[in-house]
Amino acid sequence: GPDSMITARGARAVIIESGPHGTTCARVGCMPSKLLIAAAEASHAIDAAPGFGVHVDGAKRIDGSEVMGRVRRERDRFVGFVVEGVEKIPAADRIEGRARFVDRHTLEVDGHTRITARAVVIATGSRPAVPAMLAAAGDRLVVNDDVFSWETLPRSVAVFGPGVIGLELGQALARLGVRVVVLGRGGRVGPLTDPVVRGAFLEAISDGLYVDPDAHVKRVARITEGVEVEYTRLDGTVRVESFDWLLAATGRRPNVDGLGLEALGLELDANGVPAFDPATLRVGDTNLFIAGDAANFIPLLHEAADEGRIAGDNAARLPDTAPGHRRLPLAIVFTDPQVAIVGAGFDRLAPGTFEAGEVSFADQGRSRVMLRNRGHLRVYADRATGRFLGAEMAGPAAEHIGHLLAWAAANRMTVASMLEMPFYHPVVEEGLRTALRDLDAKLRSPQAIAA
Incomplete structure (x- = not known):
């Protein structure tokens, strides 16, 4: 990451972290979701077996607590590897707390500790973004971060957002016996932009999963049994359905609010992210750099790792920055x-x-x-x-x-x-x-x- 590239050039690096250690991928993203998908694939293989002439006598039984138990155990194992790497960094170079810029060279941590640095790399990650209309679900509103803490599988989930997270989790839950609907706005299905491929994909994934990428949702309400959603079905009928949970899979937003960037005289976009050079990850002509999900550029693990190296290397060599190697998308x-x-x-x-x-x-x-x-x-x-x-x-x-x-x-x-x-x-x-x-x-x- 940034710290290893900085220290490799002979400079000292200090890491400030306010939350639990472990990447988004390992803790609440790609790894636990693949664990849930693996369980869903095992379940689906049983359902598909008759097509090969293979029949299972008796009913299939899915133990939700066992499914989620394995998800959490293996998730914690993956996170543990990340934490081990962090703990190898000298304790004096690891500071627990929330940082805020005093100026471009000074950070204040939790209002009491001040750190002065020649260069600063912002790598604060991201968090789920939740549209205001979904707040009506109250305590039955969850994001993907919450799913992997479930003790067992729910009976039903309404998924808002047919993007990568919504489709992966929605299909996995449906194949594990959960009643699921996936509702979206705007017509997009995952990251696909080719209309021919998108149409074929929508047809395929809709086999066993209700997906409406451009749904008309009239109402969301918290009820005694969970959450109620009123929406128009693809066939034009209006349906009122209740669900145990409403899962907001409506994208992520960078964790840059609260850093005090607005006081540094920087050009910020609608998400509060400062303008930066994608090749060097330098913010304008300043001593600041931004990398990973915080940059909101290409929010993928391998890209974030590359960006950490690029930003760290350039922070250490400032002012002689150089474009870093970027991989093919x-x-x-x-x-x-x-x-x-x-x-x-x-x-x-x-x-x-x-x-x-x-x-x-x-x-x-x-x-x-x-x-x-x-x-x-x-x-x-x-x-x-x-x-x-x-x-x-x-x-x-x-x-x-x-x-x-x-x-x-x-x-x-x-x-x-x-x-x-x-x-x-x-x-x-x-x-x-x-x-x-x-x-x-x-x-x-x-x-x-x-x-």
Whole structure:
């Protein structure tokens, strides 16, 4: 992180932390959610077994307390590894408390301790953002941070927000026997921007899970039994349903309020984040740097780790800052089907400059063998050079195919050179080859060449 890069350059670093140690990923994000998803996959495998002629006599039994018990135990184990790393830092260089800027070089901790520094890295993370209208749920309103502290599984949950968190948790809970509806506004489904892929994904994930990405919610109210939601269903009917909990999965906001940034004469955005250089993470021409979820730039663990190194290195070498190495964009959603966005997503491509190849997994051989033949893949290439630009995918093994495509894009491969690589049979990756062949044919077409 920032401290290791600073000390590596011979400077002293002090860490100020007001909350529990452990990353958002390990404590309340990617790791505990994957533990819940793993339990859901085991449950779903039993449900899908009859399709293979495998039948389980008797009813399936899900022990909610055992499910959540394993989630918490393994979560605590992952957090423990992070805490061990923090505890290796000398105690004199670790300060517990909440910091606030007095000026650009001075921080005050809990109103009594003052620290003067040549440079400051802001890496305060983020927290769930909750729309005001959901406050009517009262003490039945929860965020993803709360879910992983549940002692057992609830009977029902209304999820607001069909983004990454809402879809992952919503589908997992539904497959574990919880009655779930997922409601959104604006029509977005996860991070997908390609309308073809988004449509295929919505159709697939709606099998066994009610998802309305542009719902009309009329009312939210706290009732004796939990929370009541009045909304218009996709078929036009108005439904009033009660749930044990209302889960707000409506994004996250950076933890920068309370730092006193507004008094430092900085340009701040609507979330209070100061303007910074994405290459160096330096705030203007100041001695301040910002990294990770606090920067609200690319809120992913591997990106946050890179940003910590970049910010720490530049803080130590100030004023001689240098652009840090940034990786090719890669985002993955662990739903079923999985989602992957690689490199330049559809919304970042200029119309008329690219060609797209595609494949449906409906008839892809290995996918059908596994009864996982749902989803769609679209791959994009520069029309003039044939260089592979990126992809959007919803389908089986997207977490693995996404990495394969990210490495290809990072190495600036052309579609033709990608097709020279080996594709074994029978594997899901043959679907990728089909999409690449489709893309290659379009690149070679007279229309593309003429353009």
